[in-house]
Amino acid sequence: MxxxxxxxxxxxxxxYLLADPAxxxxxxxxxxxxxxxxxxxxxxxxxxxxTELWLTHGHWDHTQGAAEVxxxxxxxxxxxxxxxxxxxxxxxxxxxxxxxxxxxxxxxxTWVRPGETFQALGVTVEVRHVPGxxxxxxxxxxxxxxxxxxxxxxxxxxxxxxxxPGGSLPVLxxxxxxxxxxxxxxxxxxxxxxxDTTVGIEKESNPYxxx
Numbered sequence: 001m002x003x004x005x006x007x008x009x010x011x012x013x014x015x016y017l018l019a020d021p022a023x024x025x026x027x028x029x030x031x032x033x034x035x036x037x038x039x040x041x042x043x044x045x046x047x048x049x050x051t052e053l054w055l056t057h058g059h060w061d062h063t064q065g066a067a068e069v070x071x072x073x074x075x076x077x078x079x080x081x082x083x084x085x086x087x088x089x090x091x092x093x094x095x096x097x098x099x100x101x102x103x104x105x106x107x108x109x110t111w112v113r114p115g116e117t118f119q120a121l122g123v124t125v126e127v128r129h130v131p132g133x134x135x136x137x138x139x140x141x142x143x144x145x146x147x148x149x150x151x152x153x154x155x156x157x158x159x160x161x162x163x164x165p166g167g168s169l170p171v172l173x174x175x176x177x178x179x180x181x182x183x184x185x186x187x188x189x190x191x192x193x194x195x196d197t198t199v200g201i202e203k204e205s206n207p208y209x210x211x
Contacts (some may be wrong), residue, residue, distance in 0.1 A: 001016070001018055001019070001020050001121055001123075001145060002018070002019045002020075002021070002046060002182040003014070003016060003018055003019075003147075004017040004018075004040065004042055004089070005020065005190075005196075006035055006038045006042075006084075007032075008033060008034055008035040008038060008065065009032030009033035009034060009035070009061055009065065010061070010098050010101065011032060011061050011098075011193075011204075012032075012193070012203065013030065013032035013061040013062055013081050013192055013193060014030065014032075014190070014191065014192055014193060014194075015028060015029060015030045015031060015032055015035045015038075015039075015065075016028070016029040016030070016135075016149055016190055017029075017039055017042055017043075018121060019042065019043070020048065020049045020121045020122065021046050021047055021048060021065075023048075023108055023121060023122060024047060024048050024049060025048055025049060025051045025121055026042075026046065026048040026049065026050050026051065026121075027050070027051065027052045027053070027054060027075075027120055027121060028050055028052070028053045028054070028069060028075070029053075029054045029056065029149045030054070030055060030056055030062045030063075030149075030151070030192065031053060031055070031062065031063060031064070031065040031066035031068075031069045031106075031138065032061055032062060032064055032065055033061075033064035033065050034064075034065055035065040035069065036065055036068045036069050036072055037050050037097055039069070042075075044133075049073070050073035050075045051067070051075055051076065052075050052076045052077075052120055053066065053069055053070070053073075053075040053076070053077045053078070054077075054078050054079075054140050054149070055077065055078065055079040055083075055087070055106075055108065056137060056138060056139065056140070056149060056150065056151025056152070056183070056192060057080070057083055057086075057133070057134040057136050057137040057138070057151045057152065057181040058071070058079070058083030058084075058087050058090075058134060058136055059086065059093070059134055059152070059156060059164070060086075060090060060093045060096065060097060060101070060103055061088065061192075062151065062152075062192060063086070063087065063103070063106055064101070064103060066087075066104075066106040067104035067105065068104075076109050076110065077106060077107070077108040077109050077110070078108060078109070078110045078111075078112050079108040079110075079111065079112065079136065079138075080111065080112055080129065080134040080136035080138045081111040081136065082129075082131065082136035083134060083135060083136025083137075084108075084111075084136075085162045086134075086136070087105065087106050087107070087108060088105050088106075088107060089105065090103035090104070090105055091103070096164065097211070112127045112138060112204065113127065114127060114128060114129035114138075114156075115127065115128070121184070123142055123143075123144040123145065124142070124143060124144065125140055125141065125142055126140075126141040126142075127140060127141075128141060128179040128180075128189070129175070129177045129179065130151070130153040130154075130172075130175040130176065130180060131166075131168075131171055131175055132153065132160070132162060132167065132168050132169065132170075132171040132172020132173070132174070132175045133151070133152045133153055133159075133160030133161060133162060133164075133167055133172055133177075134151070134160075134164065134166060134167065135166040137150075137151045137152065137160075137175075138151070139151065139153065139179065139180065141183060141187070146184070146186055146187050147175025147187065147188050147190060148180065148183055148187050148188070148189055148190065148199075149190045150180060150189055150190065150191055150192070151179065151180075151191070152191070152192040152193065153172065153175060153176060153191075154176055154180055154189060154191060154202060154206070154209075155191045155192075155193060155194050155197075156191065156194055156195050156196070156197035156201075156202075157197075157202075157205070157206060157207065158188075158194075158206070158207075158208060158210045159172060159173075159176065159206070159209060160172060170211075173189065173208075173209050176209045177209065177211075180199060180202075181199060181203050181209075181211050183199045184199065185198065185199050185200030185203065186198060186199070186200065187199045189202065197206055
């Protein structure tokens with residue numbers, strides 16, 4: 001499995017493309033604006049088709065490019081229903097948009113449930129609900145790859161903002177401790193912004209939420 005980190009959109013939100021050339025399949029985690037322009041040539045190079053799009057949460061910078069990805073590739077879209085209003089009626093986020101930005105709705109095919117597992121790219125994926133930054137923020141954990149894609153719940157040395165509608169610092173702190181810090185220390189944390197880190201590093205040194 002090959003991992004491509006694709007910062008895209010107006011504030012360089014991380015998208016992650018997981019490609020398995022042996023299977024001819026790929027998965028995209030989050031879809032910031034204009035990400036398809038980066039994804040399409042990578043799919044061609046890896047000789048893969050995009051089978052799934054996983055959305056960690058409904059904030060505009062993670063979903064701006066989702067409608068285009070769906071039009072181009074027709075992947076199965078997975079997301080959490082607590083952010084349904086953000087996905088399907090993105091105009092509710094208009095007060096938080098940068099000037100001139102437009103959003104299109106995206107309609108997930110599957111509403112994921114906390115604790116569920118499913119198969120993708122030949123490996124098991126576990127869903128964990130990590131609200132606090134956004135009500136429907138989830139992480140996708142791939143034990144075989146020692147990887148967790150956490151959206152904006154946790155960053156290297158920081159945590160997600162909690163001053164947006166639906167945000168709560170106490171809820172976020174509890175989510176991080178219960179759902180992220182309980183993963184193996186060697187798990188690589190792939191956040192929605194900035195560099196990756198590990199569970200062990202953040203438990204030991206994150207100044208906002210201790211382990």
